[in-house]
Amino acid sequence: MSQAEATPKPILQLLNVESAYGPVKAIRGVSLQVRRGEIATVLGSNGAGKSTILKTISGIIDPRKGSIEFNGMDITACDPAFVVQSGLSHVPEGREVFPLLSVRDNLLMGAYTRKDRDGVARDMQTVFGYFPILKEREAQDAGLLSGGQQQMLSISRALMANPDLILLDEPSLGLSPKLTKEIFEIVVRINRERGTTILLVEQNANMALNASDYGYVLENGRIVMEDTCERLREKDDIKEFYLGMKEDGARGERRWKKKKNWR
Ligand SMILES: Nc1ncnc2c1ncn2[C@@H]1O[C@H](COP(=O)(O)OP(=O)(O)OP(=O)(O)O)[C@@H](O)[C@H]1O
Ligand SMILES: [Mg+2]
Numbered sequence: 001m002s003q004a005e006a007t008p009k010p011i012l013q014l015l016n017v018e019s020a021y022g023p024v025k026a027i028r029g030v031s032l033q034v035r036r037g038e039i040a041t042v043l044g045s046n047g048a049g050k051s052t053i054l055k056t057i058s059g060i061i062d063p064r065k066g067s068i069e070f071n072g073m074d075i076t077a078c079d080p081a082f083v084v085q086s087g088l089s090h091v092p093e094g095r096e097v098f099p100l101l102s103v104r105d106n107l108l109m110g111a112y113t114r115k116d117r118d119g120v121a122r123d124m125q126t127v128f129g130y131f132p133i134l135k136e137r138e139a140q141d142a143g144l145l146s147g148g149q150q151q152m153l154s155i156s157r158a159l160m161a162n163p164d165l166i167l168l169d170e171p172s173l174g175l176s177p178k179l180t181k182e183i184f185e186i187v188v189r190i191n192r193e194r195g196t197t198i199l200l201v202e203q204n205a206n207m208a209l210n211a212s213d214y215g216y217v218l219e220n221g222r223i224v225m226e227d228t229c230e231r232l233r234e235k236d237d238i239k240e241f242y243l244g245m246k247e248d249g250a251r252g253e254r255r256w257k258k259k260k261n262w263r
Pocket of ligand 1: 021024025026044045046047048049050051052053093203
């Protein structure tokens with residue numbers, strides 16, 4: 001096997017990406033890659049910059065520095081509509097379904113650039129297979145769905161574009177542990193059955209590390225650790241800060257507060 005075959009080019013590559021909101025620097029030189037066919041995750045607490053990474057990739061905000069390559073194409077600062085058309089769908093934080101459109105019309109919005117009507121009809125049946133409740137509520141306004149059902153709709157709408165890569169922003173937000181588990185199981189099925197590559201950002205490290213192949217830890221806008229999820233799950237720092245497995249009470253608490261840096 002040649003070297004090129006042994007290490008195929010990643011589907012997504014960020015190099016030294018910096019993004020800011022006015023004077024507030026949100027990500028500071030982020031480099032990461034996602035390999036085709038894998039589920040990659042970025043873990044980080046509130047305000048770490050997770051959503052900013054995804055918004056910068058999908059073109060909602062333009063980076064101040066760095067570059068983003070998707071499917072061999074430079075998409076740095078490209079228009080969001082162009083990015084979607086090139087095969088990259090973003091499921092934003094907090095769902096953002098169209099509340100006054102029916103479930104069905106929300107799904108069709110996800111497919112609005114597609115010309116293959118048969119393919120669209122087939123994908124509609126596929127998402128109804130993943131989330132049967134959406135089939136039951138097909139004609140109802142999306143605004144009447146529960147939070148969990150809206151999350152299902154939001155993921156399904158992204159699938160309707162038949163993307164190569166899905167950016168998934170905190171699917172567990174505000175959901176019960178049971179529903180979170182169900183949604184993660186479907187995300188893994190989508191990856192395995194359709195071969196869709198997924199970049200997932202999460203605060204729920206437990207779910208994310210179990211579902212994903214490769215992980216990055218983001219702190220204050222910087223990647224401070226990366227490894228396979230199998231290895232990350234075994235690291236003491238991850239167990240202590242993200243999986244809450246250290247059980248030595250107040251002393252542990254104090255150590256947690258004192259500890260500022262990773263590694
Ligand atoms: N619209 C905005 N205007 C100004 N600052 C912002 C804006 N959005 C995010 N920020 C700031 O950028 C930083 C990163 O925010 P971001 O939303 O990317 O974090 P996050 O990791 O997604 O957090 P969370 O887990 O709470 O969703 C934070 O300091 C935040 O306050
Ligand atoms: Mg966020």
